[in-house]
Amino acid sequence: MKYLHLIWAALFRRKSRTFLTLVSILAAFLLFGMLDAVRIAFTSGGNSVVGVDRLIVTSRYSIIQSLPASLATRVAAIPGVATVGHANWFGGIFQDPKNFVLSFAVSDNYLDMYKEIELPADQRKAYEQTRTGAIVGASLAKRYGWKVGDKIPLQSTIFPRKNGDKTWPFDIVGIYTPAKGAANGTDQQFLFHWTYFDEANAYTKGTVGWYIVKLTNAKEADRVAKAIDALSANSDHETKSQSEQAFNASFAKQLGNIGLIVGSIMGAVFFTLILLTANTMAQAVRERTNELAVLKTIGFSSRSVLAMVLSEGVLLLLIGGILGLALAAVLVPIISAGSGGMLQLPPIGTGTWVLGIVLMIVIGAAVGALPAMRAMRLNIVDALAGR
Amino acid sequence: MKAMNKFFFGLGMLVVVAAFLALWISLPWQGVVIIAVGLALWMVFTRRGRQTWSVTRVGLSTLRQRIGSSSVVVIGIAGVVGVLVAMLAMSDGFSATLQSAGNDRTAIVLRGGSQAELNSVMDRDSANVVMQAPGVRKDAQGRPTASGEIVVVANLPMKGDPNSDANVPIRGVSDAVWGLRDQVRITQGRKFKPGLRELIVGEGARKQFEGLDVGKELRLAGQTWTVVGVFASGDVLESELWGDTQSVASAYRRGSSVQSITVLLDSPQAFDTFKAALVSDPRIKVDVTTTKEYFGKQSEGLTKVLRIVGIVVGAIMAVGAVFGALNTMFAAIAARSREIATLRAIGFRGIPVVVSVMLETMLLALIGGAIGAGIVWAIFNGYTASTLGANFSQVVFQFKVSPALLWTGLKWALAIGFIGGLFPAVRAARVPVTTALREL
Numbered sequence: 001m002k003y004l005h006l007i008w009a010a011l012f013r014r015k016s017r018t019f020l021t022l023v024s025i026l027a028a029f030l031l032f033g034m035l036d037a038v039r040i041a042f043t044s045g046g047n048s049v050v051g052v053d054r055l056i057v058t059s060r061y062s063i064i065q066s067l068p069a070s071l072a073t074r075v076a077a078i079p080g081v082a083t084v085g086h087a088n089w090f091g092g093i094f095q096d097p098k099n100f101v102l103s104f105a106v107s108d109n110y111l112d113m114y115k116e117i118e119l120p121a122d123q124r125k126a127y128e129q130t131r132t133g134a135i136v137g138a139s140l141a142k143r144y145g146w147k148v149g150d151k152i153p154l155q156s157t158i159f160p161r162k163n164g165d166k167t168w169p170f171d172i173v174g175i176y177t178p179a180k181g182a183a184n185g186t187d188q189q190f191l192f193h194w195t196y197f198d199e200a201n202a203y204t205k206g207t208v209g210w211y212i213v214k215l216t217n218a219k220e221a222d223r224v225a226k227a228i229d230a231l232s233a234n235s236d237h238e239t240k241s242q243s244e245q246a247f248n249a250s251f252a253k254q255l256g257n258i259g260l261i262v263g264s265i266m267g268a269v270f271f272t273l274i275l276l277t278a279n280t281m282a283q284a285v286r287e288r289t290n291e292l293a294v295l296k297t298i299g300f301s302s303r304s305v306l307a308m309v310l311s312e313g314v315l316l317l318l319i320g321g322i323l324g325l326a327l328a329a330v331l332v333p334i335i336s337a338g339s340g341g342m343l344q345l346p347p348i349g350t351g352t353w354v355l356g357i358v359l360m361i362v363i364g365a366a367v368g369a370l371p372a373m374r375a376m377r378l379n380i381v382d383a384l385a386g387r
Numbered sequence: 388m389k390a391m392n393k394f395f396f397g398l399g400m401l402v403v404v405a406a407f408l409a410l411w412i413s414l415p416w417q418g419v420v421i422i423a424v425g426l427a428l429w430m431v432f433t434r435r436g437r438q439t440w441s442v443t444r445v446g447l448s449t450l451r452q453r454i455g456s457s458s459v460v461v462i463g464i465a466g467v468v469g470v471l472v473a474m475l476a477m478s479d480g481f482s483a484t485l486q487s488a489g490n491d492r493t494a495i496v497l498r499g500g501s502q503a504e505l506n507s508v509m510d511r512d513s514a515n516v517v518m519q520a521p522g523v524r525k526d527a528q529g530r531p532t533a534s535g536e537i538v539v540v541a542n543l544p545m546k547g548d549p550n551s552d553a554n555v556p557i558r559g560v561s562d563a564v565w566g567l568r569d570q571v572r573i574t575q576g577r578k579f580k581p582g583l584r585e586l587i588v589g590e591g592a593r594k595q596f597e598g599l600d601v602g603k604e605l606r607l608a609g610q611t612w613t614v615v616g617v618f619a620s621g622d623v624l625e626s627e628l629w630g631d632t633q634s635v636a637s638a639y640r641r642g643s644s645v646q647s648i649t650v651l652l653d654s655p656q657a658f659d660t661f662k663a664a665l666v667s668d669p670r671i672k673v674d675v676t677t678t679k680e681y682f683g684k685q686s687e688g689l690t691k692v693l694r695i696v697g698i699v700v701g702a703i704m705a706v707g708a709v710f711g712a713l714n715t716m717f718a719a720i721a722a723r724s725r726e727i728a729t730l731r732a733i734g735f736r737g738i739p740v741v742v743s744v745m746l747e748t749m750l751l752a753l754i755g756g757a758i759g760a761g762i763v764w765a766i767f768n769g770y771t772a773s774t775l776g777a778n779f780s781q782v783v784f785q786f787k788v789s790p791a792l793l794w795t796g797l798k799w800a801l802a803i804g805f806i807g808g809l810f811p812a813v814r815a816a817r818v819p820v821t822t823a824l825r826e827l
Contacts, residue, residue, distance in 0.1 A: 020714040027707035031700060061608050063554060063779065064505065064540045065639075097502055157506040164672075166500050203508075236609055240542070254553050254781065256774040265470050265700060269707075272466040276711045279459045283718060 025320025033328025105197035123174030137187030293383035313368025464755030474697025489682035522661030559635030576616030589625035591783030712807025728823030748808025756800025
């Protein structure tokens with residue numbers, strides 16, 4: 001630490017070069033921050049911790065086939081099952097086909113099962129008492145300027161009402177905020193009573209899209225899933241039960257291998273970055289051969305010279321990288337807001353910061369390693385003689 | 388005063404760069420050829436040009452000694468161009484796959500407000516109204532060339548990962564479909580027989596999903612179906628499995644309803660008559676679009692997102708690469724500063740020095756761009772990928788690295804080279820000769 005000013009002085013010995021390198025590093029880590037946000041946005045459903053004790057039961061053959069509502073009581077009777085809820089896909093759009101709304105008709109106990117949906121008690125009560133009541137996530141409400149008390153029409157792309165009209169009236173009775181740890185996108189949902197949906201729609205009667213099963217013990221997930229699937233084996237509505245995480249992950253996977261795309265881009269970026277900074281470091285050390293020899297002459301040990309050059313590399317990466325990540329932290333919410341809800345990027349989280357800083361240190365040490373070795377092995381006499 | 392001058396000089400350089408970029412983006416390849424030829428002629432026939440050529444040659448001959456730092460420029464630019472071209476190839480491939488499925492001669496009819504076939508439903512009577520509408524081409528027996536279709540989604544295991552299911556669309560089609568979608572050819576086996584539980588599978592679906600070879604059996608809606616053929620169409624239909632409308636409808640308990648009706652029109656002009664007739668008919672409420680518009684709209688969203696992501700990521704990487712190139716070239720001219728000053732002292736003017744440094748940088752950039760675009764072309768041209776499409780199921784598409792994209796990549800590379808070379812070049816030409824000679 002006491003050599004910090006020396007390292008600092010060495011780093012800014014050639015201001016323009018250091019500045020140019022810093023901007024390159026900044027660009028690389030800006031990309032890293034943004035792409036990592038994209039990756040998390042697409043995979044967070046697969047490893048969110050809040051839903052570990054929930055199973056999703058869908059039709060085995062196809063996501064679009066619904067299940068009979070009568071299955072609920074039989075599933076509830078299986079040991080290890082705490083509660084059974086259900087939901088239907090509504091396919092809502094608001095005013096214009098571009099304004100897709102993630103809307104579900106849900107069972108009455110849905111909110112008890114999804115504790116991460118935090119609704120004020122009075123709004124919860126109003127929701128329970130209003131047949132056409134709906135609750136919406138905070139960012140969805142903000143997107144369309146909805147307030148509690150608004151009456152809004154939502155058009156279903158799939159289900160007409162009994163009179164043939166596909167526009168369904170709803171009363172917004174509550175606006176919820178998702179608790180920490182909820183899957184990304186939870187605050188974009190529009191939830192309303194399944195009973196309203198079931199009574200008023202023209203086609204389906206007594207069917208549900210999927211069941212949500214809350215377990216008494218998350219460790220028993222496999223056994224319970226098998227027991228549920230056994231209930232309907234060989235019937236015309238065979239089911240497939242999987243953990244909520246697996247269900248979400250399989251969805252993300254169907255969109256495409258986002259992880260692979262992000263990974264390859266980052267690979268290309270960091271490979272270039274390492275080359276570039278390694279080149280800068282090598283230049284910097286080559287130029288300072290004389291100075292390093294003087295340092296050694298006046299008593300700096302080889303090891304402290306090594307440490308100084310290494311930390312110069314790490315410091316360079318840390319300055320550029322932290323600035324880049326900070327810029328990403330500023331830009332990501334702006335992009336999310338600017339995309340009008342199309343792209344929901346989570347803010348840069350601790351995980352990204354930790355991963356980023358580890359990367360900075362590793363890359364810094366890697367690019368500093370060769371020049372540092374050179375500096376350590378420097379023979380004072382040769383160096384001073386310019387040989 | 389000196390600070391003012393410096394400021395205005397910096398501002399002037401920025402304007403030059405901005406003007407260059409604006410011009411460069413709008414320049415077609417013919418323009419670039421003209422510039423290149425003009426430059427070559429200048430270098431051969433004028434005194435300044437010949438001076439430039441000799442200075443450039445000296446610079447290039449020392450390139451080998453600076454191989455490490457020069458490779459930074461090359462590889463940095465290769466990375467930018469590679470990522471950019473790969474993303475754009477994905478976007479183009481997806482859009483081409485969907486758009487080639489549509490044309491002006493066929494129209495698709497869905498229930499009003501449905502947007503995708505999966506959401507739509509029409510009963511037998513409405514379907515008949517649509518098929519009998521004016522503008523639909525009749526065959527020799529006087530029957531309308533129209534296919535009432537059903538699209539359902541099934542879970543099938545993906546290739547290479549048998550535990551992960553993905554959605555595959557199954558389309559029930561009627562007999563008229565072969566005349567309607569004439570791009571479809573059977574490549575293996577035979578067509579399905581109406582009334583039987585037989586399927587033909589698209590080439591794309593066969594590549595993406597497990598167990599879809601001819602002769603294999605699969606379980607759908609609790610029944611056993613046999614794959615009897617493979618078809619190719621070169622578009623989004625290849626991602627699907629096809630069977631007979633009646634068989635699919637009975638397996639999925641759809642009765643006599645259909646989800647969409649695709650009709651062959653008398654001519655592209657007949658679309659307006661056809662649409663007007665259906666829209667004004669009080670018995671039905673439907674959306675009528677040409678298939679060209681229908682598939683075009685489906686490709687819009689993702690294509691746009693991929694393009695934007697590609698360009699944003701490319702631009703950020705390009706900023707990094709520009710600074711890398713600046714660094715390298717500043718170092719290069721610093722190493723050659725005495726030599727450049729000597730040239731200027733014996734009468735070489737500024738222009739040859741500036742042009743030669745820029746030529747060197749742009750040559751490095753061109754090599755980098757060619758490497759990046761070449762690698763992407765070798766790996767990704769024709770690479771098959773899939774994503775979720777409008778019918779909530781997998782759309783299989785191929786990356787398309789077209790010559791136009793390669794050209795875009797090279798243009799980016801040259802632009803990066805231009806900016807990366809300009810500032811060092813100008814500095815090299817402006818340092819007072821006496822200062823430069825005293826250096827080192």
